[in-house]
Amino acid sequence: MREARLPALEKWLARADLSRVPGRGAYAWLAEASALPSPPPYAAVALAGEAEPREGPWMRADPVHLRINRDLVSLYDASTLDLSTGEAEVLAAALQALFKDDDLEFVVPAPERWYVRIPGDMPVTTPLDQAVGRDIFGLLPNGGSLNWRSFMTEAQMVLSNHDVNARREVAGQPAVNSVWFWGEGTCPPNVVLPFDRVVAGEPFARGLARLGGVPAVNVPGTLAELPPTPKDKDTLVVLDDLVRPFRRGDPEAWLAIARSLDERWFASLGDVARQSGGLRLILPGEKDTVVATLAPSTRWRMLRTRKSVSHHA
Known part of the structure; x- marks a missing residue:
């Protein structure tokens, strides 16, 4: 299969400030962000x-x-x-x-x-x-x-x-x-979650929300349907739609879902960054995790070269 191209996500990754942090996979990043003990009690959470x-x-x-x-x-x-x-x-x-x-x-x-x-x-x-x-x-x-x-x-x-x-x-x-x-x-007695709301269907993220005392809501169909985050509050959104087709080894299903996410979620990231004062995209990979920070001002970096998502892996 040819390299997948996701125009909206590629645009915002090109304009964002990129960094890498240790940790393989979404579970590892969430555990680190929530200051869970090592090894993290994934099952109990x-x-x-x-x-x-x-x-x-x-x-x-x-x-x-x-x-x-x-x-x-x-x-x-x-x-x-x-x-x-x-x-x-x-x-x-x-x-x-x-x-x-x-x-x-x-x-x-x-x-x-x-x-x-x-x-x-x-x-x-x-x-x-x-x-x-x-x-x-x-x-x-x-x-x-x-x-x-x-x-x-x-x-x-x-x-x-x-x-x-x-x-x-x-x-x-x-x-x-x-x-x-x-x-x-x-199960940890309490979790200090650095988010004020969790939008996820994935049980580990919802468990962190429950233990951290913050609301957890289901993922809507599009970014436009997500209620805005109050000022000075942070929302974690977990989009795990691509996990199943990836593990099944089904590239056609993976690509179809990825393109749908690109249209329904990533195309409007600039508006969210402007309205909320900025956002971060967390892209867990095989070796480490990419953190893309999109501030309101970075939306105007229009001359930056877009690269495929796999380039950032």
Whole structure:
């Protein structure tokens, strides 16, 4: 596929002041901005955003598909599974029965997002977005009070032999043959969020809003539909529409959504910068995060050369 061109976003990136900060991915940037401990308790915060804050140590236990490719085992996340709510609940119930004597508690608020409360010390894990598409050897949970590698092996055996996966195989769907444990931690008692409002559907961002005591609202269809931010207040908007097609390896869907975002959100950034006194675009990448600051005066930098978005990656 030819290099994607997004005219509106390219225009404002050309006129903005650009900088880079360490940290890979949106989760890492949000955690750093909210001064969360290291490693950030991704699971506990996201669960607070999906339901309510829960006591105890929590991890994500997300359904995944492991595929053997010659001498390595690659991980594919739930964006490739099209898992139904019923399938997710039945499979999670099988894991709950398997680990009932180990005091693990599974919670499934959404088909693609599973959580587990664990006893004892927590292991060191690898975030899902850093494991997708990679060989999982060397990325498995390490340490803690429980034998997590043994747990993963037992979980894989139960899931692989489950009737749900037998039916999925007949239907030509990939098997839910493992879970990925990550995001360990307990819910922080309070979060100092540097925003006065969060506009997001993504659970981690909504969890930060709840724990930080600021309102969280759903993402509207266009930037024009977003209620203006009051003077001297900051709004965080999380647009995660591109995550699923990226992880599915669907460049055509990715490009279609990217062009739609360019028209519905990025074309009006200049007006927002003028009305609000400025804004920042946060573009998480594979190695670091690009921060594009657009002040009212920078809107007039019309002679700057526009470059493709991939140039800034």
